[in-house]
Amino acid sequence: MSDYNFAYLDEQTKRMIRRSILKGLAVPGYQVPFASREMPMPYGWGTGGVQVSAATLTPDDTLKVIDQGADDTTNAVSIRKFFEKTAGVDTTEETAEASVIQTRHRIPEAELTEDQILVYQVPIPEPLRFLEPRETETRKMHALEEYGLMHVKLYEDISQHGAIATAYAYPVKVEGRYVMDPSPIPKFDNPKMEMAAIQLFGAGREQRIYALPPYTQVVSLDFEDYPFEASKADHPCDLCGAEDSYLDEVILDDAGSRMFVCSDTDYCRSRCEAGHSGRLGEEAA
């Protein structure tokens, strides 16, 4: 193997992180402070997620890493290589094969199961931060359950744009108690958060871990007359024809032509292999 301890971090650090994870699971949606370590990558590249993954992995695990749904983008490739090198665990691109999935800003399309763990990378864990810059004050607001401010943000959205324009990092209320930032996943993914898998959130720079146990109630905040809507591009995937998946828009040339493709590359590939095809499916294949 290598000169690294298993999964890069030393055992003491992993125990410290596991304690925070367990506390987070015991108090769903509560941001648990932890002593985030320097990782061999810049902040913003997933240092929080990597530490949580490192504390979660065992030698028998199979790891999948996605970045905006894709397995083959820089962030996903480098983190996958990092754990191949430091932990020597098996890696996969297939959602169903993986036991630990680290994700940046997406939830896989395929439904997750009870024996899987989903690890999110979180840039700013505090949903109230942009309206209330004081940490002492936001902590107090969480403690006393004063969440009126969160609706002020949604109010501003409607008054400026005529609809709730927040499309990602859409605030949710967990088990009727804590308001939580689901990390910058599109709001299309919000309803999926009531899932069978364990969800762990790691924010490295902000030194916070929070978690959702399986089947936790997660409600997206909204107004009675402007209910929450899980929106996506109104289009089927141009490669696999899927109508139920979240889509990326890709500009093809400077003459205005564009295509919509599944952001979850594994989902798209498996559908193409199963014989489904979209508008541009055959050309691409």
Added chain:
Amino acid sequence: MTPLLQVKNIKKFYGSRIGCTDVTFDLYPGEVMGIVGESGSGKSTLLNSLAGHLAPDCGEVVFDTRADGPVDTVTMSEAERRMLSRTDWAFVHQHARDGLRMSVSAGGNIGERLMAVGDRHYGSIRERAADWLGRVEISENRIDDRPSAFSGGMQQRLQIARNLVTGPRLVFMDEPTGGLDVSVQARLLDLLRGLVREMGLSAIIVTHDLAVVRLLADRLMVMKDGRVVETGLTDQVLDDPQHSYTQLLVSSVLQV
């Protein structure tokens, strides 16, 4: 009649220096109490201690709550006190910037208290925000503008609207007309007087401007060096001051 607020022997020290000490008074529903005194006389310390922004060293501030009758707000839990300050209490700061969210539109500023107490209907929040803008004489088409685009007088009126939207019973005001020019002051006072009478509000107004208390306050309390030196009906205190400091204060006002 039960007093709305009973203040008993409030003391606040900053180390060994006196902030305010031995302050005792009752405030009845619908009554407006003025607190005057020079800078550093402890009037803002007193107001902040009463409103729960500062923890007094000793004493009681008993408020007649809607649900449970008279309760000491100094010893109640922080959650209850903060709930009170969002519903039955209001605080108007001297500088509107301290009391407003400058990055949120006027409508959002007024709606914040409504949303904080559980209103979740955008249409009705907006309707009430528009209604309150009208009541403080701000044109309804400014509802989506941020307070930073408002003049000082408008910001102060917006702050008042934001505070009164939940129909509080007690309003704390810290120099509400400070820093405004005289004509704007006059309009603001007129507005405040109208609102106080119309809604039957009780208020505690801290100011160093005797004209403000003459217009608004029923009773007056004069403070010096952290102590109350004279109390009485406003006209009585201003027209026939007994304490030497009050005499000085009254005679210091320039006659134009």
